[in-house]
Amino acid sequence: MKYLKNFYKYRGLMYEIVRKNIKLQYRDSILGMFWTFLQPLLTTIVLVFIFGNVFGKSSSGVVNYPIYLLCGRLLYEFYSQSTKRAMRSIRNSASVIKKVYVPKYIYPISNVFSNFITFFISLIVLVCFIVFFCVTGNNPPHITGYIFLSPIPILILLILATGVGLILCTLDVFFKDIDYLYEVFCLLLFYMTPIVYKIDALKISNKLFSYVLMANPMYSITEMFRCCVLYGKMFNIHHLLYSLGFALVSLIIGLIVFYRKQDKFILHI
Amino acid sequence: MSKPAIEVKNMSMMFNLNSEKVDNLKEYFIKLLKRQLHFTEFWALKDINLTVEKGDRVGILGFNGAGKSTLLKVIAGVLKPTQGSVKVNGVIAPMLELGAGFDSNYSGKENIYLYGATMGYSRKFIERKYDEIVAFSELQKFMDVPVKNYSSGMRARLGFAIASAVEPDILILDEVLSVGDAKFRKKSEGKILSMFDKGVTVLFVSHSVDQVLKICNKAIILDKGQIIASGEANEICDTYNKMVSGGK
Numbered sequence: 001m002k003y004l005k006n007f008y009k010y011r012g013l014m015y016e017i018v019r020k021n022i023k024l025q026y027r028d029s030i031l032g033m034f035w036t037f038l039q040p041l042l043t044t045i046v047l048v049f050i051f052g053n054v055f056g057k058s059s060s061g062v063v064n065y066p067i068y069l070l071c072g073r074l075l076y077e078f079y080s081q082s083t084k085r086a087m088r089s090i091r092n093s094a095s096v097i098k099k100v101y102v103p104k105y106i107y108p109i110s111n112v113f114s115n116f117i118t119f120f121i122s123l124i125v126l127v128c129f130i131v132f133f134c135v136t137g138n139n140p141p142h143i144t145g146y147i148f149l150s151p152i153p154i155l156i157l158l159i160l161a162t163g164v165g166l167i168l169c170t171l172d173v174f175f176k177d178i179d180y181l182y183e184v185f186c187l188l189l190f191y192m193t194p195i196v197y198k199i200d201a202l203k204i205s206n207k208l209f210s211y212v213l214m215a216n217p218m219y220s221i222t223e224m225f226r227c228c229v230l231y232g233k234m235f236n237i238h239h240l241l242y243s244l245g246f247a248l249v250s251l252i253i254g255l256i257v258f259y260r261k262q263d264k265f266i267l268h269i
Numbered sequence: 270m271s272k273p274a275i276e277v278k279n280m281s282m283m284f285n286l287n288s289e290k291v292d293n294l295k296e297y298f299i300k301l302l303k304r305q306l307h308f309t310e311f312w313a314l315k316d317i318n319l320t321v322e323k324g325d326r327v328g329i330l331g332f333n334g335a336g337k338s339t340l341l342k343v344i345a346g347v348l349k350p351t352q353g354s355v356k357v358n359g360v361i362a363p364m365l366e367l368g369a370g371f372d373s374n375y376s377g378k379e380n381i382y383l384y385g386a387t388m389g390y391s392r393k394f395i396e397r398k399y400d401e402i403v404a405f406s407e408l409q410k411f412m413d414v415p416v417k418n419y420s421s422g423m424r425a426r427l428g429f430a431i432a433s434a435v436e437p438d439i440l441i442l443d444e445v446l447s448v449g450d451a452k453f454r455k456k457s458e459g460k461i462l463s464m465f466d467k468g469v470t471v472l473f474v475s476h477s478v479d480q481v482l483k484i485c486n487k488a489i490i491l492d493k494g495q496i497i498a499s500g501e502a503n504e505i506c507d508t509y510n511k512m513v514s515g516g517k
Contacts, residue, residue: 009389016386024374099369100387101346101361175297263349267284 010103014110021085021114036121040077044070044125051196063198064139067129067230072195072222074122075153079161079218080186082115086165087172087182094269104262108169112162130229142232150228152240153221160217160247166254173265193218217246272358274439274470275321275344280353282314282339282494313339315494317353323438326471328481328502330509331491337474340491341441344472359438359470362388369428373417377408377427380416384431398434405460406430426453433460439470458483478506 026032048066055065086108090097093107134140171178193216204210213219220239227235286309314336321327331337342348343355345363370387371380381402385395395402403409406426416424433440440461461471461484475481481488481502488505490498490512498508 010386012391013386013389015392016383020372020375020379020383023379024372027374096370096387098347100363102387102389177295266348 006103010106013102014106014113017106017110018114018117021111022117025114025118033121036118037125040070040074040122041125044073047073047196055197055201064133064141064230067126067133067141068198068226069196070126070129071226071230072193074119074126075157075222075225076190076193076195076218077122078115078119079157080189082112082119082161083165083168084182084186085111085115086161087168087178089165090169090173090265091176091269097269098266104265105166105258108165108258109162112158112165115161116158126229141230143229144232146228146232146234148228149235150225153224153228153235153243156224156240156243156247157221159251160221160243163247163250163252163254166258167250170254170257170261173261173268189216189218192216193222195222217243272323273320274323274325274357274359275319275472276354276356277317277319277344278354278356280314280317280343280350280355281312282336282343282348283351284311284313285309286311313494314343314350317494317496319489319496319499321470321472323359323470324468325487326465326473326485328485328488328505329472329474329491330476330478330481330488330505335491336494337491338443341443341472341474345441357439360389360435361439361441362432362435362437363441371416371424371428374415376413376415377419378412380427381431384428385435388432388435390435394435402427402430402434405434405456422450422453429457429460433457433464436464436467437469439472440464442471442473442475444474444476478509482506 026035029035031038044066047069051069052065089107089111090104096102097104097107130141130143134143168178168182192213194213199210199213199219204213220236220243224235224239224243227233317340329337329340339348341363343350344357345361346355346357347363370384372383375383381399382392382395385398386392403412406423406429408423408427411419411423416427419427442461465471471484473481473484485502487500488502488509489496490505490509498505
């Protein structure tokens with residue numbers, strides 16, 4: 001109850017930080033906010049150009065590869081950007097935290113949120129892609145009522161990013177090495193998640209390796225999202241349970257770790 | 270008798286002084302294995318008991334490193350005491366370092382809202398106070414300029430204007446009156462004196478005995494983390510002056 005009251009008092013700060021992050025992200029660039037959807041658009045074109053010939057025309061052939069790729073990329077980009085920003089948030093706000101009392105969780109959480117909003121704006125690109133392919137009739141995505149289930153994987157991803165962000169920013173206060181390690185981890189995650197390729201196209205014979213790929217919660221989340229907006233079918237319930245469980249556990253661990261260590265932050269930043 | 274504004278009970282604050290700073294994993298594990306992780310305990314504050322009644326204006330005197338700023342940080346809630354408890358009744362406006370919450374890429378106007386939010390005030394409240402803040406800081410022409418282009422004096426002025434506009438119950442001043450030019454210093458002193466009439470409680474840290482005499486009615490002297498004297502401001506200032514001239 002006390003925490004809720006405190007959060008209510010500082011909700012303005014959360015709003016201001018989210019606002020600030022979004023406003024400052026593209027300040028001084030000529031195209032400004034346009035970059036939120038210009039950037040995924042351009043990078044997707046590059047990736048389609050590079051990987052399209054290798055993975056685009058694989059066995060299942062019927063799937064629209066640009067949309068397939070964009071779905072994966074948007075979700076991955078949100079996850080990696082928000083967790084990286086959250087990780088550095090406490091260090092970056094050291095000057096404030098050392099001088100004024102503020103609830104510290106505001107910083108990682110508002111960084112995840114501001115990325116969530118830019119992610120939402122960048123979904124416009126996906127909508128444009130879907131409309132474009134539907135209108136031209138060139139391998140259109142299968143749009144059905146299941147598209148209304150697409151917020152579910154997005155919400156799970158938000159929970160996951162918040163939890164991981166809390167864990168990372170706590171670690172980052174004590175060991176700055178995490179910055180570099182996590183950078184490498186994100187690169188690994190990019191290739192471990194079926195973003196540019198399809199998992200069945202890999203024809204993996206090694207059982208262990210395929211288990212590792214399946215254990216990646218990003219895999220289940222991206223697959224669920226694609227089911228909603230691309231395949232037009234109900235997603236696998238196991239994916240839902242696994243990713244939701246994973247996200248909730250990481251959120252709980254994040255909250256516990258953060259709560260237990262937050263009073264020590266100031267001695268290390 | 271109303272509740273005291275600030276109640277500090279048997280409060281101690283301990284820091285671990287690393288003999289060497291360890292901030293990466295490799296070093297940490299190597300040191301851990303070699304058992305070289307020495308921490309030297311350092312008690313910045315020891316067994317502090319302090320009660321400040323509402324409307325009291327307490328000056329905190331002491332030499333460098335006596336624990337003055339640490340005491341203020343503990344009261345402001347920035348540091349959590351190692352032992353003991355701190356109870357605060359009312360809204361605190363910390364002026365520990367003016368402009369600490371500013372984002373240098375943000376304009377002056379945007380920073381007013383950001384800084385206000387950092388202190389826990391709603392956007393609406395700051396909107397009401399906005400004109401007053403700008404007028405007091407005398408920075409009307411610079412409100413749309415990023416703060417990174419401000420001079421340090423301008424930053425301090427804006428910081429002071431925001432922090433003083435919010436009508437706190439408890440005001441914490443850490444050598445802030447030494448910023449800005451003489452004119453602004455006078456203005457900010459005037460502003461603080463006018464807040465006294467509204468019954469604000471003040472904690473004031475300064476090296477200047479004159480300022481303490483002008484602003485405070487009570488004072489304490491901190492030395493090596495302990496309160497060695499407390500009482501009426503003029504008596505304590507005499508003691509402090511003797512300590513200073515005593516060549517300690």
